[in-house]
Amino acid sequence: MPITYPTPKLVIFDCDGVLVDSETLSNQVLVDNLGRYGLQLSLAECMDLFVGGTMADVRTKAIARGADLPENWVAQVYDETYARLRQGVDLVPGIPDLLALLQVRGIAFCVASNGSEEKMRITLGQNGLWDLFHPHAMFSAQTLKTGKPDPDLFLAAACHFDVQARDCLVIEDSENGALAAARAGMRCLGFDPQGNASRLTRHNAEHITAMSEVPRLIGHIP
Known part of the structure; x- marks a missing residue:
């Protein structure tokens, strides 16, 4: 039946x-950004850690893993992500x-x-x-x-x-x-x-x- x-x-x-x-595009922006602040991640690691979270949660997790992030980091990474997505997403x-x-x-x-x-x-x-x-x-x-x-x-x-x-x-x-x-x-x-x-x-x-x-x-x- x-x-x-x-x-x-x-x-x-x-x-x-x-x-x-959009997940791969957004997470590649995160990989590149966090690398500038001392946290080196592969794309797969980044997606495993952060997909589905808020950007505030991402900031907290990244700092716990050694990233030295500025106070305005959330606004900064949003700007970088939006710029990439404006180039096109399917x-x-x-x-x-x-x-x-x-x-x-x-x-x-x-x-x-x-x-x-x-x-x-x-x-x-x-x-x-x-x-x-x-x-x-x-x-x-x-x-x-x-x-x-x-x-x-x-x-x-x-x-x-x-x-x-x-x-x-x-x-x-x-x-x-x-x-x-x-x-x-x-x-x-x-x-x-x-x-x-x-x-x-x-x-x-x-x-x-x-x-x-x-x-x-x-x-x-x-």
């Missing part, structure tokens, strides 16, 4: 690495089709990110998605002053759409995001196209490697 999956009333997308393929493959399908089926969706609205304006704006999410379907940790792995960002999104946590589906690529979804009592699809999903599945996320898998997992929608 085929598995019957529940159809969500709200799909909550992370931004970086889920809607837009959508994650399959996202346009998935968003179109959700619209046709009348399933609400939003973005909830530990990044800033300014960053999302850059990445989503150049790909034609800014107006789709802003201002009523966009939740930023920087704006709301609460970030993953705390569940409050996701719960705020559910409250805004008047949807119970059990009727939400989160799509995440970071351990912090998967943990936040688990703490919020929400089903989570853990997106990792490389297939290395243990950091996500340990928090009960269901591993997916492509966005084309999502329709089948939200009620056998063709």
